Amino acid sequence: DQQVKQNSPSLSVQEGRISILNCDYTNSMFDYFLWYKKYPAEGPTFLISISSIKDKNEDGRFTVFLNKSAKHLSLHIVPSQPGDSAVYFCAAIPLSFSGGYQKVTFGIGTKLQVIP
Amino acid sequence: GAGVSQTPSNKVTEKGKYVELRCDPISGHTALYWYRQSLGQGPEFLIYFQGTGAADDSGLPNDRFFAVRPEGSVSTLKIQRTERGDSAVYLCASSANTGREQFFGPGTRLTVL
Numbered sequence: 001d002q003q004v005k006q007n008s009p010s011l012s013v014q015e016g017r018i019s020i021l022n023c024d025y026t027n028s029m030f031d032y033f034l035w036y037k038k039y040p041a042e043g044p045t046f047l048i049s050i051s052s053i054k055d056k057n058e059d060g061r062f063t064v065f066l067n068k069s070a071k072h073l074s075l076h077i078v079p080s081q082p083g084d085s086a087v088y089f090c091a092a093i094p095l096s097f098s099g100g101y102q103k104v105t106f107g108i109g110t111k112l113q114v115i116p
Numbered sequence: 117g118a119g120v121s122q123t124p125s126n127k128v129t130e131k132g133k134y135v136e137l138r139c140d141p142i143s144g145h146t147a148l149y150w151y152r153q154s155l156g157q158g159p160e161f162l163i164y165f166q167g168t169g170a171a172d173d174s175g176l177p178n179d180r181f182f183a184v185r186p187e188g189s190v191s192t193l194k195i196q197r198t199e200r201g202d203s204a205v206y207l208c209a210s211s212a213n214t215g216r217e218q219f220f221g222p223g224t225r226l227t228v229l
Contacts, residue, residue, distance in 0.1 A: 004158075006158075032216055034216070034217070036220075041222065042222050042223075043120070043207055043209070043220030043221050043222050043223055044159065044207075044220045045220065046217045046218070046219070049216065049217070089158050089159070091158075093216060102147075102211065102216050102218070103161060103164065103172065104149075104159075104161065104218065105161070106151075106158030106159045106160070107158050108156065108157050108158045109157075109158050
């Protein structure tokens with residue numbers, strides 16, 4: 001049972017355009033969401049996150065939007081660059097009262113290709 | 117380097133053999149996680165250490181899998197009687213005690229023939 005769903009396995013975007021990666025979740029206990037980026041033969045690297053008390057978080061070219069009622073979040077990359085080509089994982093952490101323990105549930109990833 | 121390191125980067129073994137995968141977390145990070153990533157899937161949680169103790173091993177698939185972190189730093193994931201279905205990339209991550217961001221190593225690609 002996939003609690004974090006990324007329904008688009010791949011996405012191709014022209015350089016300079018906007019990339020929109022989508023993610024849906026089913027567990028109402030999730031209260032913190034992250035996006036990780038992964039290049040081949042490397043581990044995932046943290047990109048951006050958002051707490052459930054917010055609906056938007058922006059960091060440079062990257063913006064994450066959260067719609068709690070729809071249990072949906074999206075990552076916007078604008079403008080897209082060829083170096084953004086990678087697999088993007090959506091991840092979620094449940095509300096936790098035990099400090100320091102963050103059990104992360106990942107989606108299966110979306111492979112983004114930015115075409116020069 | 118200051119990042120998480122994992123050795124070996126690749127491991128090929130035969131069905132039924134025993135393997136050990138090593139993780140060196142970022143210095144000072146008390147939390148350490150192991151994940152398994154199968155082809156076409158996202159990382160799947162295996163086990164979490166806080167210091168030397170395994171605080172949550174609910175993700176270990178069966179008793180062939182075991183992990184230790186005897187001194188609260190380096191961790192070893194041990195797989196007994198390997199099966200072809202164990203083939204995957206095994207990722208290690210560490211985080212500061214109160215950090216939500218986990219820092220991943222490059223992974224060990226395990227192939228069981």
